[in-house]
Amino acid sequence: MVECEELVKIYKVADIEVMALQGLDLYVEKGELMAIIGNSGSGKSTLLNLLGGLDRPTAGKLFVDGKDLLKMSERDLVRYKRETVGFVWQNNARNLIPYLSALENVELPMIFKGRIRRQRARELLDMVGLGNKADRKPLELSGGEQQRVAIAIALANDPKLLLADEPTGSLDTATANVVLDVIRELNRQLGLTTIIVTHDLRLARKVDRVVAIRDGKTSSEFIRRVDSGDVRTFEEEEMEARMSEMSHQELAIVDRAGRVQIPRDYLESLGISNRLKIKLDDGKIVLLPPEGKQKKTG
Template sequence: MTVTAQTPLVPDLAALHQRAAQRAAERAGGQDRLRGHIVCDGLVRIFKTEGVEVVALQGLDLVIDRGELVAIVGASGSGKSTLLNILSGLDTPTAGIARVADYDLLSLSAKRRLSYRRELVGFVWQQTGRNLLPYLTALENVELPMQLAGKRGGKARRERARELLDMVGVGYCADRRPGQLSGGEQQRVAVAVAVANDPEVLFADEPTGELDEATGAEVFAALRTINAELGVTIVVVTHDHAVATQVRRTVAIRDGRTASEVRRTARVDAEGNTELVSEEYAVLDRNGRMQLPAAFVDALSLKERVRLDLEPDHVQVRPGDRASDEREARA
């Protein structure tokens, strides 16, 4: 499926993506290290409660390159939050491969897991109250992670904190405590806190979930700026489709597996107009399996089995029920 739309966002999206890739290459020390910053292969997570097993992830595959800003979407219970908890080091997978940079998340010791969460990744929670200490100012909240990590002297920490607050558009909030900030301002300060120690990856769990559309757009603009200016790889779990359309790549999860991807590119037509072109793909796993979009299944009333025909340049999928077989025989 291809959808085109002309919008003022397009040049910014393309320019920011290009700048983010450049910054990521600088951080990585060269283009050869850009691929596969986050890799999941056959990832499984099973929860056991009172003798009942719940399979949250059922062999999920995912590759995110260094410097990408990716939105992960899915219905409640699809496994997207479980995936984020694993990648952020808050949970341990049951089986498969989960790797972020040089960290194997299945075999981390307690000490190395602490190092991973303190140095390599940052995190922004949905609940604004979980991201900031209420008795510290915005500036002090941003300084705190650097102080705990023993990074920079006092003056350098303060300068860096002010720089980050300015970068996310809330420099004017430096001397205010969280109770004096709006929800959107709190979340933008939280983004600055999350990248205070210059992590390679930033995870955000529904960062606009408690905000209205306009305020959510401001928070997401802050994430895009951080991605472009610092080259940080950013993974956002969201149900907000308005947010998901502002990234170059959206990954949909269904029933614990990656189901589809939407990739967006900026193209210039013959008349010189810039268009944002969106293309949706079904995800094919290493065993050749894919999930058909639910809308397609419903439209054709597909059940139990389907007919596959190999054509020279495509695969044809048709209903395989008895009624369709009888109609084909009469034809």
């Protein structure tokens, strides 16, 4: 469904250029449910904006459902945003029109596609558990209910890709779990490819794959597995504490040129700065400090 290769995005502010994405590689299968995590400024939201057609890449390759987003005309891009992708924002003010009912909010995207399908709008509200509140306006709904209406809106035109930017960021734990369960059920029920950008580590329990982005590049990923046991975890202390409870396997990302991004703290623990030794040892790739710079122990 999604193919990103050497994806680059550069923003220019005055005379300063900021490289938000620095050759990012990412592949997402149809029907997959995955989360993208990383520190602030790592490039998560930039990637989501590119996938959603809200911004254009500077360089690289970006295909969604076979469509080349670098070569799209403005007219095709409008059609793509209307028909191929659905978006859920963290801020409900961006998701909902306050003076419209929940049902009318879900119907609104259908207008831009040419016709309102009221029965389909009601079905979507039923699917997110709000069929009995179709006539309520946003201010008459809780934060979690508003976010579930937002999910129904994102699905109004039957998109092939659902993008969610921090969908639980403003919700308490119990409400966030309800919203995440709704997203997971829709993913399973509809076979809907779903990508969630988040800081919320609770998502690791709800998704099939977690991709970590560092400095504008995919650096590692966690794939859900059936077996349990020891699991190597993301370098941040909070991630290590939470993810260690999960049955996930961590994998480093190797790009097409054979490059792998190694966490800085791993290198520092070995006393490695900008050079290292690499060798094959009994079927393993071993990274070592240069001669004379091995870290002393004991």
